[in-house]
Amino acid sequence: MGEETPLLNRRLTATESKIHNSKLFLAVFSAVLGNFSFGYSLVYSSPVLPRLTAPDADPRLRMGTEQAAWFGSIYTLGAAAGGLGAMLLNDLIGRKLSIMTSAVPSTIGYMLMGGAVDIRMLLVGRFLTGVAGGMTAASIPVYISEISHKAVRGALGSCPQITAVFGALVLYAMGPAVPWRWLAVAGEVPAVLMVVLLAFMPSSPRRLLALGREQQAEGALRWLRGRHYDTRTELSAIQDSIDKQEKVTWSRLATPIYYKPILISVVMRFLQQMTGITPMLVYLETIFSKSNVSLPPGYDAVIVGAVRLLSVVVAASLMDRAGRKALLYTSSLLMFLSALTLTVNSHAAAPPPGPGPPNLTVSFDLGPHNAFGNTLDARPQTAAGLTPLISTMVFIFGYAMGWGPITWLLMSEVLPLVTRGVASGLCVTVSWLTAFALTHAFSHLVDRYGLYVPYLGFTVVCVLCLLFTAVCIPETRGRTLEEIENYFRTGRTFTISRSASVAESGPRR
Numbered sequence: 001m002g003e004e005t006p007l008l009n010r011r012l013t014a015t016e017s018k019i020h021n022s023k024l025f026l027a028v029f030s031a032v033l034g035n036f037s038f039g040y041s042l043v044y045s046s047p048v049l050p051r052l053t054a055p056d057a058d059p060r061l062r063m064g065t066e067q068a069a070w071f072g073s074i075y076t077l078g079a080a081a082g083g084l085g086a087m088l089l090n091d092l093i094g095r096k097l098s099i100m101t102s103a104v105p106s107t108i109g110y111m112l113m114g115g116a117v118d119i120r121m122l123l124v125g126r127f128l129t130g131v132a133g134g135m136t137a138a139s140i141p142v143y144i145s146e147i148s149h150k151a152v153r154g155a156l157g158s159c160p161q162i163t164a165v166f167g168a169l170v171l172y173a174m175g176p177a178v179p180w181r182w183l184a185v186a187g188e189v190p191a192v193l194m195v196v197l198l199a200f201m202p203s204s205p206r207r208l209l210a211l212g213r214e215q216q217a218e219g220a221l222r223w224l225r226g227r228h229y230d231t232r233t234e235l236s237a238i239q240d241s242i243d244k245q246e247k248v249t250w251s252r253l254a255t256p257i258y259y260k261p262i263l264i265s266v267v268m269r270f271l272q273q274m275t276g277i278t279p280m281l282v283y284l285e286t287i288f289s290k291s292n293v294s295l296p297p298g299y300d301a302v303i304v305g306a307v308r309l310l311s312v313v314v315a316a317s318l319m320d321r322a323g324r325k326a327l328l329y330t331s332s333l334l335m336f337l338s339a340l341t342l343t344v345n346s347h348a349a350a351p352p353p354g355p356g357p358p359n360l361t362v363s364f365d366l367g368p369h370n371a372f373g374n375t376l377d378a379r380p381q382t383a384a385g386l387t388p389l390i391s392t393m394v395f396i397f398g399y400a401m402g403w404g405p406i407t408w409l410l411m412s413e414v415l416p417l418v419t420r421g422v423a424s425g426l427c428v429t430v431s432w433l434t435a436f437a438l439t440h441a442f443s444h445l446v447d448r449y450g451l452y453v454p455y456l457g458f459t460v461v462c463v464l465c466l467l468f469t470a471v472c473i474p475e476t477r478g479r480t481l482e483e484i485e486n487y488f489r490t491g492r493t494f495t496i497s498r499s500a501s502v503a504e505s506g507p508r509r
Contacts, residue, residue: 109132268473
């Protein structure tokens, strides 16, 4: 019999059968309310900007192209700051308290936007909600990964993305009917509910063990798995992983076990944003108004939001069946084909080069006198008018099938435990700095060149995503976190040896 066996071997089958997931699901639900708030706040500008750029907007709040660009993009700058804060808070106060702390800037930000009397209050409020979004994006996936067991980690790892998408859909659906100030008031509710529920949830057993609190870790794990679950094997596996961790120095960061997963995570977050997903969501109604689609922009946004939600639910069901890489390949290919279609369509419909309209958005009359049918009649009723909508739906579907949820999941799976808190914050910071630069530039590129140039760039990035998936990303389906760490430690196998000597010398027969 070989010397090497998986860390959690077949004897765990009976133990795993005693797991009860109800409390685990409750803890995950409590945490991902922060992601709901994140998705809601990210796309808050989509229905609000048309109202604030309309000729009849409050003169104190009326925005031009540059101000609208800042309102759309400053959220991502705040998210980068929140990611930096999470780098410190994740290891200083723990994942759970970091998530709870994010409710403070979120609530203050919505209060400022709801009661805004000038543009500065709108921008500061938008920035603060971005800070909260960056904190939750860095902390929640790690928390969920550390409290989940491998049988459900893939599906639960998709929950942050699913709830973020659902939050965006709720905002899109409320946009045509609810005044924009009340949209801000409604945004405060999920953050407050999150804090109340998380107060009763356990901290991560991994973090508790790392702090030397064995009894608390055992209690937290038993609460999460059920009172009949034998926690000894899982706690032993976690402790073994922690014991192998050493204090990270700059010299040790040059070893593959550290720099490879960190680089993979950072590049994935960079490419994720470079696909153009953030500006497309932030300016969704604007994009549709410039694409001359057959339906009103507000209704197009709701349709795309619903398709996006459907796709992440499908991805969650396939995550542990098809594997991470298969979904990433499918995602990259769908995004490439749809982005290419949008590029060709926008180039064919592009006006001659020159100054664009004074505002990036169009006025969308949301009053009761504006019937859906009247607006629909005023728009082109041709198949070509549906091409931008269908292509955008396919792009969003492709993104949400792979590069949306899997990027979050892989970040929490591949990062070494000792660097997970700081490295996840670094990944989120890089992601949102990229999103800020792209979202701010997007509005000016569209204003000057139309949609053709941004879409062409997104098409090229989708090809890079396909290549990066093929060359650099390991398949982590069905692997424990400890087995994934061993893959980067050895560079050849997920299997964990019985002893350090065996790990160094290789398998023996």
